[in-house]
Amino acid sequence: MRRAGPIARAQATQGLRLARNAPGCGQCAHAEPRQPAGAYNDLWRLHCSVGGFGVGAATTCNRFTVKEKPCSSKP
Numbered sequence: 475m476r477r478a479g480p481i482a483r484a485q486a487t488q489g490l491r492l493a494r495n496a497p498g499c500g501q502c503a504h505a506e507p508r509q510p511a512g513a514y515n516d517l518w519r520l521h522c523s524v525g526g527f528g529v530g531a532a533t534t535c536n537r538f539t540v541k542e543k544p545c546s547s548k549p
């Protein structure tokens with residue numbers, strides 16, 4: 475088993491992560507699913523209720539709010 479080097483430890487300490495694993499509109503409480511209107515440049519699958527515009531699962535902004543997960547009835 476390889477030991478983590480000083481750079482890997484520094485990255486882990488700082489919480490460095492891949493952009494695809496960072497919180498984005500796909501996990502935001504302000505994002506709602508939407509149907510694209512059909513225009514050739516209408517690519518957004520989510521609607522931001524704060525900004526009133528289309529967003530993608532990988533976009534994000536300073537108003538990001540964690541979406542609460544529904545409670546499960548099973549323990």
Ligand code: SF4
Pocket residue numbers: 498499502503504505521522523524525529533534535536537538539
């Ligand atoms: S643009 Fe900001 S506020 Fe709107 S859904 Fe995305 S992260 Fe949330």
